[in-house]
Amino acid sequence: MKAFTQHTGIAAPMDRANVDTDMIIPKQFLKSIKRTGFGKNLFDELRYLDEGQPDQECTGRPLNPEFPLNFARYKGASVLLTRKNFGCGSSREHAPWALEDFGFRSVIAPSFAEIFYNNCFKNGILPITLSEEVVEQLFQEMYAHEGYALAIDLEAQTVTTPGGDVFAFDIDEFRKHCLLNGLDDIGLTLEHADAIKAYETRRRKKAPWLFDAVRG
Amino acid sequence: MGINGLASSNGVSNDNEEQKMSARTLYDKLWDAHLVQQRDDGSALIYIDRHIIHEVTSPQAFEGLRLAGRKPWRVDSILATPDHNVPTSALERASGVQGIQDPVSLIQVQTLDDNCDEFGIVEYKINDHRQGIVHVIGPESGASLPGMTIVCGDSHTATNGALGALAHGIGTSEVEHVMATQCLVAKKMKNMLVKVEGVLGEGVTSKDVILAIIGKIGTAGGTGYAIEFGGQVFRDMSMEGRMTVCNMAIEAGARAGMVAVDQTTIDYVKGRPYAPKGEDWDKAVEAWRDLVSDEGADFDKVIELHADDILPQVSWGTSPEMVVPVHASVPDPDQESDPVKREGMKRALDYMGLKAGQPMTAINLDRVFIGSCTNSRIEDIRAAAAVAKGRKVASSIKQAMVVPGSGQVKAQAEKEGLHLILLEAGFEWREPGCSMCLAMNADKLGAGEHCASTSNRNFEGRQGYGGRTHLVSPAMAAAAAIAGHFVDVRELTATAA
Numbered sequence: 001m002k003a004f005t006q007h008t009g010i011a012a013p014m015d016r017a018n019v020d021t022d023m024i025i026p027k028q029f030l031k032s033i034k035r036t037g038f039g040k041n042l043f044d045e046l047r048y049l050d051e052g053q054p055d056q057e058c059t060g061r062p063l064n065p066e067f068p069l070n071f072a073r074y075k076g077a078s079v080l081l082t083r084k085n086f087g088c089g090s091s092r093e094h095a096p097w098a099l100e101d102f103g104f105r106s107v108i109a110p111s112f113a114e115i116f117y118n119n120c121f122k123n124g125i126l127p128i129t130l131s132e133e134v135v136e137q138l139f140q141e142m143y144a145h146e147g148y149a150l151a152i153d154l155e156a157q158t159v160t161t162p163g164g165d166v167f168a169f170d171i172d173e174f175r176k177h178c179l180l181n182g183l184d185d186i187g188l189t190l191e192h193a194d195a196i197k198a199y200e201t202r203r204r205k206k207a208p209w210l211f212d213a214v215r216g
Numbered sequence: 217m218g219i220n221g222l223a224s225s226n227g228v229s230n231d232n233e234e235q236k237m238s239a240r241t242l243y244d245k246l247w248d249a250h251l252v253q254q255r256d257d258g259s260a261l262i263y264i265d266r267h268i269i270h271e272v273t274s275p276q277a278f279e280g281l282r283l284a285g286r287k288p289w290r291v292d293s294i295l296a297t298p299d300h301n302v303p304t305s306a307l308e309r310a311s312g313v314q315g316i317q318d319p320v321s322l323i324q325v326q327t328l329d330d331n332c333d334e335f336g337i338v339e340y341k342i343n344d345h346r347q348g349i350v351h352v353i354g355p356e357s358g359a360s361l362p363g364m365t366i367v368c369g370d371s372h373t374a375t376n377g378a379l380g381a382l383a384h385g386i387g388t389s390e391v392e393h394v395m396a397t398q399c400l401v402a403k404k405m406k407n408m409l410v411k412v413e414g415v416l417g418e419g420v421t422s423k424d425v426i427l428a429i430i431g432k433i434g435t436a437g438g439t440g441y442a443i444e445f446g447g448q449v450f451r452d453m454s455m456e457g458r459m460t461v462c463n464m465a466i467e468a469g470a471r472a473g474m475v476a477v478d479q480t481t482i483d484y485v486k487g488r489p490y491a492p493k494g495e496d497w498d499k500a501v502e503a504w505r506d507l508v509s510d511e512g513a514d515f516d517k518v519i520e521l522h523a524d525d526i527l528p529q530v531s532w533g534t535s536p537e538m539v540v541p542v543h544a545s546v547p548d549p550d551q552e553s554d555p556v557k558r559e560g561m562k563r564a565l566d567y568m569g570l571k572a573g574q575p576m577t578a579i580n581l582d583r584v585f586i587g588s589c590t591n592s593r594i595e596d597i598r599a600a601a602a603v604a605k606g607r608k609v610a611s612s613i614k615q616a617m618v619v620p621g622s623g624q625v626k627a628q629a630e631k632e633g634l635h636l637i638l639l640e641a642g643f644e645w646r647e648p649g650c651s652m653c654l655a656m657n658a659d660k661l662g663a664g665e666h667c668a669s670t671s672n673r674n675f676e677g678r679q680g681y682g683g684r685t686h687l688v689s690p691a692m693a694a695a696a697a698i699a700g701h702f703v704d705v706r707e708l709t710a711t712a713a
Contacts, residue, residue, distance in 0.1 A: 016563070017556045018435060018535050022675040027656050031301065031320040033275035033327050035388075051681040054320045083556055085436040088469070089675060091371040091385035092273065114439060114471050115371055115385055122389035172403065173257035186284070189397040192253060192261060196289075196399055199252040199263055207363070209492035209500050210265050213292035214338045214359060 002124030003182030007105045008151040009078030011142050013068050014043075019082055020089035021116060025098040028054050038094055039101030043069065073146045080107045081138055086127075087116025096123045106152050108159065110135050121175045124182070126154060128169045137165075154180055239510035241407045242476050243442040246382035246507070250365045252399055262402045264293070264394050265364040268350045269337075271298040271328035272656070273369030277392035278331040288335055289398040295359045296332050296339035298325045299349045300656045304619050304646035308658075312343050321657065348622020348648045351375035351589035355459065356624055358488030362477050362504040367394055372589045372672065374465040377474035378458035380481055380507040382442070384471040405472065406516040408441035409509075412449040414523030419706035421599065422457030423591060423670065423689035425449060425521075426464045427529035431539040433519055438470030441517065444509060445475050449523050455484040456595035463590045464672050467536040476508040530576050530702050531674045531687040533564035538674070539687065540576060542704045548572035567676055568684050569664065577702050579686070582665035584609075584616035584697040585679070586690050587646075588653035591670035592621030594628050596690040600643075601634040603694035603705060609642030610700030617644040617659065619651040643697065655680045668696035 029041045031054050044052040047069060049062040063070045069077070080099065086109040087095060096119045099107065105125060110132040120127045130138075141161060142148040151160040154176060159167045178185055189196075204211050240248070253261040269277075274296070281287070288294060301321035303309055308317060313329060316322040325342060332339040340347040346357065351372050354360035360376040366383035367373060369391040376383035386400065394400060410429055430437075443465050450458060458475045465473025475481075482501055485491050492500045527541035538561070540547065549561035549572065565572065570579065586592075586600050600618060609616045618638050620626040626648055629635055635645045652659040653671035661667050661683025670693050671678075674685040688696065695705040 017560055020535075020673075020675045022654075022673070022678050026677055026681075027654050030272050031318075031324050031656065033279075033324060035276045035279070045677050045681065085439070085469070088435055089371065089466075089673060091369055091387055093276075093369075093387035093389060096387075111436060111439065113436070113469065115387060115466075119387035119389065122387060172259065174255065174259040174401065177257075185401055186286070186393050186396045189261065189393065189399055189401065193397075195253050195261070196263070196397065200398075203249075203263070207500070207503060209361070209496045210364065211290075212490065212492065214295045214490065215292075216338045 001122065001182045001184060004105065004124055004126050004154055004179045006151070006153050007078065008149055009105060010074065010076055010147060010149050011079040011081045011138065012074035012077030013139065013142060014080055014082040015139065017083040018085045018088055021087060021092050021095045022089055024087070024095040025092065026052070028052065030092055030094050035097055036101060038098035039103070042098040042102040043067070076103070078103050078105045079150050079152070080104050081135065081142060082107060082109045083135070084110040084132065086112050088113035091115045091119070093119045093122070096120045096125050100125055108135065108138065108150070121179055124179070126152065126179060128152065128159060130159065130167055130169055134167050239512040239514070241509040241513045241515060242380065242444050242474055242507055243382065243405070243407055243472070244513070246363065246365065247404055249363070250382070259401055259403055261399045262365060263399055264367050266354070266360055266366040267294045267394050268354050268359070268366065268368040268373070269294060269296045269391065270300060270350050270368070270370065271324045272300045273388050274331065274391055275324065275327045276388045277369070277395060278335070280392040281395060286396045288337070288395045291336050293398065294337045294395070295354070295357070296328060296337050297347050297350060297353055298328050298342055300650045300654065301325055302342055302649040303657050304649050304651045304659055306647055309343060309647045318658070345623040345627065348624065349589045349592060349650055351463065352592060352621035352625065355379060355455070356488070356622060358485060358490035361485060361491065362481055362507055367400065371466045372463050374471065374473045375459045375463040375589055377462040377465070377472055378455060379485070380474060380477035380504065382472055382474065385466065405442040406440055407514070408438060408443045408470065408517045408519065409515040410443055410445050410519045411447040412445070412521045412523060413447045414449060415452065416449060416523045416526065419528055419691060419704070419709070420526055421689040421691060422453055422460040424526055424529045426461045427531065427536070427539045427687060428521060428526045429519070430464065430468045430536045431529070432521065433468055435467060435535055435537045436469040438465060438468040441470050442472040442474065443468065443470045445473060446509070450475050451478065454595055455480060456593040459593065460590055464536070467672055477504045528689065528692050528704055528706070530692065531685070532568065532570060532576065533561065534567055534674055534676050535560070535564070536672065536674060536687060538564055542576055542692070542702055544576055546570045546572055546574045546576065579666060580612065580701050581668050581696055582614050583661060583667045584613060584693050585619070585652040585667055585669040585671065586617065586693050587619030587621065587651050588671035589621065589650070590672045591690050592619060592625060594625050596670065597625065597629045597634050598632070599690040600694040601637045603691050603698065603709060604641035604643060605637050607641055607698045609697045612700040613697055615644065616642065616697040617646055617652065619646040620648050622648050652679050654678060668693045668702065
């Protein structure tokens with residue numbers, strides 16, 4: 001997994017609450033059996049004026065001129081600024097895959113849906129929770145200044161604005177550790193294989209039916 | 217507050233404090249029983265008993281295993297079935313996977329077959345009589361049991377919590393993690409009790425209960441919590457009804473929803489193909505009896521509703537929290553004080569093509585969908601058939617489809633002759649799958665079409681590009697199909713067929 005330590009990038013708006021995973025990446029694109037290539041269909045129904053199809057070349061599709069990610073000023077944005085409960089809905093990891101493939105390294109919101117939040121960490125994306133007031137301030141500053149870039153420091157757990165305001169954020173220690181070092185958590189868990197086996201032995205004695213095989 | 221609504225932390229003696237410490241919620245018990253390792257940083261390693269997989273969220277996980285040269289830790293803990301992409305027309309289903317007309321869907325279903333064959337995973341393939349929606353076949357086959365931890369790369373996995381299990385959705389990286397290690401790295405959630413006392417009125421169903429709960433607490437109301445549904449309404453509810461409720465815990469923001477084990481649970485599980493047998497059955501039942509929250513167990517949050525206040529519900533907007541009783545009108549954004557919420561309401565009305573103040577019963581419908589992991593079980597089909605019996609789908613309805621949740625549900629419904637009632641009334645009777653709930657197959661709404669749907673999400677574009685979804689119960693959906701618009705099912709059934 002890609003590590004995340006520090007990142008400075010242009011912020012772009014997704015200025016609404018409850019952005020759901022169907023909006024982030026509509027279902028027809030989930031038919032892919034790959035992990036990559038979802039970026040061109042990020043926010044597909046908002047970004048383009050036509051209905052997108054899987055495996056379609058997107059360069060000739062009509063862009064929605066009112067959708068901020070299509071504005072020249074947000075070109076190359078890598079920090080998404082949004083409102084509360086971002087990523088609600090399905091468990092599709094295609095949502096962070098699409099954000100990452102588009103170029104986003106961090107999403108800042110007052111709150112996130114849990115499964116989406118968790119999925120971000122598996123893909124080198126840092127979801128940052130800041131208060132509604134702070135997020136509102138960032139929105140206002142971003143709208144007022146073209147090229148508005150935020151500096152994120154995971155080690156220090158801070159977001160710094162171009163004006164020098166520093167906002168601290170919370171993050172689980174384990175997730176921070178994995179993201180800072182780009183660690184494969186399957187490998188980490190397998191270091192505890194003995195503990196898993198010991199648990200199975202204990203549990204099997206008490207509840208043997210839990211270990212009955214699924215048969216064909 | 218404890219499960220009985222007693223204050224537990226203010227002015228209590230040390231004795232009571234000790235009692236509180238030992239009194240555990242159902243979620244606490246399930247968590248404790250699966251704890252492999254608690255770490256200092258607050259994370260934990262949790263053992264997973266059952267892993268159910270489908271074609272959409274598993275291919276990249278298998279690819280990850282292959283790339284790392286890993287094998288599933290306990291291959292016989294996994295059950296697979298294709299559900300999201302499968303066609304539901306009998307004709308298209310007749311020639312199995314190769315008959316799927318959408319070439320991209322075909323590849324995805326074929327990939328699941330290939331992966332399961334390669335790794336030795338049991339799969340109910342497309343035309344197996346046991347195939348169906350993952351969250352229907354888990355409980356139905358007994359692969360999902362009380363006391364288990366159950367995961368699937370699908371957010372509606374919480375459905376299985378109805379059995380008194382800890383069940384939740386996971387992402388694809390975690391699908392790979394569970395396959396490789398039989399564990400998840402997790403952090404304990406907080407406990408929430410949603411308590412509904414009283415007796416539901418005629419025509420008010422489990423779907424109306426969960427929609428009313430989401431309307432009250434909002435789509436982020438349960439974020440960070442495991443919800444236990446308690447109170448007389450859930451005690452009186454069938455297992456199918458409890459599954460409908462737990463299914464939509466995620467629409468309230470909670471990854472896991474659950475109902476305590478009682479005789480209804482045990483009667484449901486008994487005799488299912490993967491249920492324990494003989495001596496193991498007796499031992500299991502004894503263990504399952506303890507899968508209830510202890511008297512005085514502490515919940516971080518308690519939400520209370522009363523059955524008398526719950527009426528048949530219809531959603532008007534593009535989030536499951538945008539829901540009102542059928543006799544209400546479309547809400548007015550200008551009455552909303554929160555600016556972000558107000559903008560959301562305006563956008564929803566615009567997308568839905570509705571006006572504030574318009575009666576919900578005045579919304580004309582184009583299609584009706586009865587199905588999905590929320591409402592495709594035998595009880596749901598029975599409820600739809602009871603309304604449809606002797607009536608006809610309105611001529612203004614382009615399509616009214618009933619999609620059973622599994623081959624087993626379909627067979628049972630046909631045994632009871634329910635399909636004949638539905639066909640006679642003008643409904644289509646389909647093959648099992650997720651179908652129009654998320655429109656990954658050919659079943660979808662056209663742009664601008666309004667649909668009465670028994671599914672779980674009314675997000676923009678969810679049921680088809682530009683489609684407009686209204687979430688309702690199976691009885692309300694059937695009634696809407698007959699009337700051509702929303703109608704209180706109680707009024708429809710009060711008139712002679």
